[in-house]
Amino acid sequence: MKLRELFTPDVVNLDIQSENKDDILKELIGLLGMDEKSEAILFKTLKRRENLGSTGIGKGIAIPHCRSLVVNRLRLAYGRKPGGVDFKAIDGSPVYNFFLIVAPPLEVSNQYLPVLGKIAQFAKDPDVPGLLKEMKTPEDFLDLLEEKAP
Amino acid sequence: MNPQLMLLLEIQDLHLQRAALLDEPGLTKMETNDFHIDPVVAATALEERIEDLKAQLAPAVRQRCERGLPALGRMLVPVIGGVCYGCFVSIPTARSGEVNQELRACENCGRFIYVLP
Numbered sequence: 001m002k003l004r005e006l007f008t009p010d011v012v013n014l015d016i017q018s019e020n021k022d023d024i025l026k027e028l029i030g031l032l033g034m035d036e037k038s039e040a041i042l043f044k045t046l047k048r049r050e051n052l053g054s055t056g057i058g059k060g061i062a063i064p065h066c067r068s069l070v071v072n073r074l075r076l077a078y079g080r081k082p083g084g085v086d087f088k089a090i091d092g093s094p095v096y097n098f099f100l101i102v103a104p105p106l107e108v109s110n111q112y113l114p115v116l117g118k119i120a121q122f123a124k125d126p127d128v129p130g131l132l133k134e135m136k137t138p139e140d141f142l143d144l145l146e147e148k149a150p
Numbered sequence: 151m152n153p154q155l156m157l158l159l160e161i162q163d164l165h166l167q168r169a170a171l172l173d174e175p176g177l178t179k180m181e182t183n184d185f186h187i188d189p190v191v192a193a194t195a196l197e198e199r200i201e202d203l204k205a206q207l208a209p210a211v212r213q214r215c216e217r218g219l220p221a222l223g224r225m226l227v228p229v230i231g232g233v234c235y236g237c238f239v240s241i242p243t244a245r246s247g248e249v250n251q252e253l254r255a256c257e258n259c260g261r262f263i264y265v266l267p
Contacts, residue, residue: 034267035267037151037156037250038267040156041156041159041160041163044160044163045160045163045164045167048163048164048167048196048199049167051195052167052187052192052195052196053185053186053187053192054185055185057184057185066163066166066167066170067163067166067167067170068163068166069159069162069163069166069226069227069228069264069266070159070163070266071266072228072230072266090185090186104228105166105224105228106235112177113174113176113177113180116177116180117176117180120180120184
């Protein structure tokens with residue numbers, strides 16, 4: 001399973017407008033195209049996870065993630081905030097890149113953990129933050145995944 | 151969506167988070183090593199929040215959850231493609247569309263159901 005295969009251009013936003021943690025979560029959730037009530041529940045669940053400890057893993061990258069009943073398959077989205085935002089990341093640095101992962105309670109293919117692990121590994125590649133910054137189009141993001149997370 | 155159903159969804163999602171922290175070894179390891187979470191402390195915080203939310207449930211709903219949970223595992227399950235994911239029995243289509251407007255249970259297994267669009 002390649003990360004590239006789990007993203008489509010419509011779940012990639014290279015110009016996140018929100019200026020704070022809550023609004024960024026909402027903007028990322030919005031990329032999934034769910035109904036309003038499901039979005040509200042998912043926001044609460046993600047917010048609860050953030051309250052336990054930030055998903056900002058350092059180097060300008062955060063991976064908000066949870067399991068939730070409001071999705072029926074693994075859903076992913078990516079957002080980039082060019083100016084960065086305080087996400088209470090573990091290294092205290094601003095976060096520029098957000099990978100949202102939401103999985104249902106039961107998955108036939110059980111991809112949640114492997115995908116979370118792959119994205120964390122991708123984020124640790126020293127070249128990745130710089131390459132994410134240079135992307136011009138959602139397709140560039142997909143190409144980067146193809147190259148760095150085969 | 152029915153407010154009690156929304157509460158149940160929130161509660162169920164918190165149960166899932168708690169289970170992910172404590173019962174899925176790979177996730178527990180990642181949450182600890184990559185996200186610097188203490189799973190036991192986090193699970194305790196989630197349990198407190200779950201209790202807060204349970205207190206907001208209507209007495210009859212809460213009673214049903216507390217009586218049913220030990221035997222049924224999850225008290226709220228999704229309905230996907232007209233099938234209850236608690237017992238995998240079909241839910242009549244005519245009723246599926248209205249389920250999220252009121253709190254309904256699967257007639258076969260008794261679990262509360264949430265229809266996924």
